[in-house]
Amino acid sequence: MSRYALLRPFLFALDPEVAHRLAIRALGHGVPSAPVPNEPRLRQRLLGRDFPTPVGLAAGLDKNAEAIDGLLGLGFGFIEVGGVTPKPQAGNARPRLFRLPADEALINRFGFNNEGHVAVHRRLAARRQPGIVGVNIGANKDSADRVADYAAGVAAFADVADFLTINVSSPNTPGLRDLQEKGAVATLLAAVGAARDAAPRRVPVLLKIAPDLDGDALAAICDVALASGIDGMVVSNTTSARDGLRDTRHARETGGLSGRPLFARSTAMLAAVRRRVGQKLILIGVGGVDSAETAFAKIAAGADLVQLYTGLIYRGPRLPVDIAEGLVRLLDRRGLATIAEAVGSAL
Numbered sequence: 001m002s003r004y005a006l007l008r009p010f011l012f013a014l015d016p017e018v019a020h021r022l023a024i025r026a027l028g029h030g031v032p033s034a035p036v037p038n039e040p041r042l043r044q045r046l047l048g049r050d051f052p053t054p055v056g057l058a059a060g061l062d063k064n065a066e067a068i069d070g071l072l073g074l075g076f077g078f079i080e081v082g083g084v085t086p087k088p089q090a091g092n093a094r095p096r097l098f099r100l101p102a103d104e105a106l107i108n109r110f111g112f113n114n115e116g117h118v119a120v121h122r123r124l125a126a127r128r129q130p131g132i133v134g135v136n137i138g139a140n141k142d143s144a145d146r147v148a149d150y151a152a153g154v155a156a157f158a159d160v161a162d163f164l165t166i167n168v169s170s171p172n173t174p175g176l177r178d179l180q181e182k183g184a185v186a187t188l189l190a191a192v193g194a195a196r197d198a199a200p201r202r203v204p205v206l207l208k209i210a211p212d213l214d215g216d217a218l219a220a221i222c223d224v225a226l227a228s229g230i231d232g233m234v235v236s237n238t239t240s241a242r243d244g245l246r247d248t249r250h251a252r253e254t255g256g257l258s259g260r261p262l263f264a265r266s267t268a269m270l271a272a273v274r275r276r277v278g279q280k281l282i283l284i285g286v287g288g289v290d291s292a293e294t295a296f297a298k299i300a301a302g303a304d305l306v307q308l309y310t311g312l313i314y315r316g317p318r319l320p321v322d323i324a325e326g327l328v329r330l331l332d333r334r335g336l337a338t339i340a341e342a343v344g345s346a347l
Contacts, residue, residue, distance in 0.1 A: 004316025016097040016106075024062060027070030034075040034317070036131075037324040041331055041338050042077075046282050046304055047163050047204040047231055049132050053077035053324040054339055055295060058286050058307035059136035059165065059208075060108070064115045069129035075321035080307065081120065082136030083167050086152050088116035089140055092172060096255070100247035104290065104314045105262075108238070109255030111172045112138045117156040124160040134163040136208070141173050147188050151195040158199035166192055166230075169210035169237035171256045177210055182220040189228035204231040204282075211236035211266045211287065218269065222276040232282030234307070235270045238262070259310035263288025267301050274302025274344055290315055292326020299327075299339065300346035 011019045042053040057071055057079040065081040072079060091113025098107045114120070124133065137153030139146035150166055157164060168179040168188065179188055189207070196205060207225055209218075225233055238256025245251040245261060266287025274283060285303030289295050290311030298306045312319050327339060336342055 002316060002318065004318070008316070012099065012101070015095070016099050017094065020061075020097065024067050027062075027067035029070065033073040034321050036075050036077060037321060037328075039324065039328055041328060042324060044304065044340055049162050051077050051132060051305065053320075054299065054303075054305045054327070055320045055323050056080065056284070056305055056307040057312070057320075058309040059083055059167070060110075061309050061312070063113065065120045065123040065127075068123065068127045068133060072129040072131040072133075074317050075324065076131075077320075077324070078132035078134065078162070078305070080134040080136055080165060081124070082114065082165075083112050083138035083170065084114050084117060084120045084135060084153065084157075085112050085138045085140045086117050086143075086149050086156075087140050088119070089113060098250040098253050098255075099313075100245065100250055100259070102247040103245050103259065103261050104310070105245070105247070105257055105259030106310045106313065107250060107253045107255045107257050109172045109253070111141065112170065117153065121156055121160060124157070132162045134165055135161040136165045136167050138167050138170065138173070139176065146176070146179065147191045150188060151191045154192055154195035154203070154205070155199060158196065158201050158203045161203055163204040163206060163231070165206045165208050165234055167208045167237070169208050171210070171238060171240050180209060180213065180217065180221055182217075182224055185221055186224045186228070189224065189230060193229055206230065206232040206234050206282070206284065208234035208237055211239045211262065211269050212241060213269070215272070218272060219276060222273055226277055226280055230281075232284065232304075233273060233277070234284045234286060235273050235303075236262075236266045236287055239265060241265070258287070259314070260288050260290060263294060267298055270298060270303055271301040271347060274347060289323070290319070292323045292330055295323050296327060296330045296342065297346070299342045300344070302344045302347060304343055
């Protein structure tokens with residue numbers, strides 16, 4: 001039994017947000033540490049960066065860039081911090097994070113709680129650990145101009161981020177998902193593109209979408225993304241659906257559901273996006289990644305890279321290394337030379 005398996009009952013006895021804060025504080029001191037697997041078969045040149053493995057950390061765990069060095073020290077190929085809004089905001093009232101152990105899932109309704117652009121930029125500029133770090137950008141709940149908030153995020157982080165994710169898919173800020181409508185997202189991405197063009201350093205931009213879009217809406221947003229000149233899409237955010245949950249204690253809580261129950265829905269959407277955009281966009285697959293097998297399934301469905309968050313809570317800090325090592329074994333099993341050969345292989 002792993003050390004984390006022994007520790008998990010004690011962590012799960014704590015309020016989920018308290019446990020979250022303790023983890024961030026520990027990682028902020030740089031512990032523990034596991035080197036990124038040095039496996040040439042997993043390396044890819046994407047978004048102008050050299051990714052040592054395709055296994056990344058999704059946004060939401062380290063909202064304020066407090067634990068960058070510690071998280072990179074867990075063996076992730078890349079991490080994403082945020083979501084970050086221009087002004088600090090407290091987010092929604094507690095409780096706002098719930099574990100569903102029977103489903104290996106979480107429900108959160110944080111509402112973009114974060115310390116704002118200035119504080120997060122300061123930490124990113126001061127980081128010491130080498131590695132690829134993206135920033136997830138959001139809009140303030142009380143903003144009079146959310147499009148301007150996203151443009152401000154691009155301007156704020158273009159000099160310190162390896163990529164930027166435009167998050168219009170959180171279910172926890174009222175009206176935010178309206179920005180996924182075709183006309184609205186076209187206006188948004190035009191403003192984001194102008195802000196990127198004005199920045200002194202060109203930074204790759206990706207659009208993060210919800211798993212709850214219907215087929216027509218998904219096709220429309222893919223077409224807008226292709227026309228906009230952005231670099232990729234992140235598929236997907238948390239879901240508002242509650243289909244098939246076994247945990248009856250918290251299943252009816254409002255917020256976004258993440259973890260194992262999201263896997264099938266988000267992977268089907270990922271495959272649909274890959275079919276729609278072809279090879280023109282980089283895709284990051286998120287939702288239910290908790291093993292080498294689920295990561296490989298995302299890649300086979302069209303993901304160039306994958307991200308996880310909830311799986312780390314249930315499986316522990318060795319998960320990114322375990323997945324990377326498992327991906328090498330899966331390449332051997334399938335007779336593939338590199339992970340790039342696996343991308344879209346199930347389509």
